Amino acid sequence: MAHAQALTEADKDRFYLTEDHHPENGTLLGFWIYLMSDCLIFAVLFACYAVLGRNYAAGPSGADLFDLPIVAVNTALLLFSSITYGFAMISAQAKKVKPTLAWLAVTGLLGLGFLSLELYEFNHLIHEGAGPQRSAFLSSFFVLVGTHGLHVTFGTIWLVTLMVQVAKRGLGVEMKRRLMCLSMFWHFLDVIWIGVFSFVYLLGVLK
């Protein structure tokens, strides 16, 4: 046993890589893998909606309920918030604290605008008697769109947290890493929203 160990020690350099070959930035890769698992959650909810989306139980259909102008405004808000977050990242790269905070604030306000419009829409639907318990179509609709809305809510909370941190600690390496993670999260939510407005709203109005 002792002999074997001595051999290992002596030959280690020749046989094994003595340093870890880890990726350049483990956090970002790990966060990306989290996003991919989140993507699977949405895929399952989309599949659910695809299966149940026409089961109206003699109730209202998407064509009766959806208000496309509101959806268009929501889409615009989210798209604008994507590019303002991009501006915040560019300011952060240039180590400019104030513009970074300003762009983050604009992004947060656009996110809040999105959320309030979505809550208005949900409230309106429920008051019309088209709540999640009305039909399988509406259940799957509320779960899918609601899950996306919940993600935006948490993204907004995260964004405010980071704004406080940036204001207090400036833009160090670790702060940029955090901003980068939220950037991926935020753009990812916009990607999911493309699926929601195309598949749920636009195709829902069509039939």
Add this chain to the structure above:
Amino acid sequence: MSAASHDAHHAHEHNDHGHGHDEGGAHGSLKDYVIGFVLAVILTAIPFWLVMADVLPSHQMTAVAVMGLAAIQVIVHMIYFLHMNSRSEGGWTMLALVFTLIVVVVTLAGSLWVMHNLDTHMMAPMPHDMREVP
């Protein structure tokens, strides 16, 4: 592994983490974001216009166009906003993405296929039953 070499290894690791490269993630330029934004606006405006103005002759064509444009817009977002490329993190992000896409396609196509089969094999409800549904 002896204690000495273990310590040495640790020290090395600490050095490695402290060498302060800015960050590994790709960051976009202003140009990237603006190009992505303009493309995204165009790719959003077209499907809304197609549906709201009822441009195409059949609903089926509109549906195909809407889904096609959505797929293109997803790719635009991936490239210009998420800065995806095959080189980032030594290709691991791309590998994770490809794996996820495979699982997503299997989930979506499989669910629709199985449930469609199930629907067609179920007995169709009589018109009388339909009226009884709440």
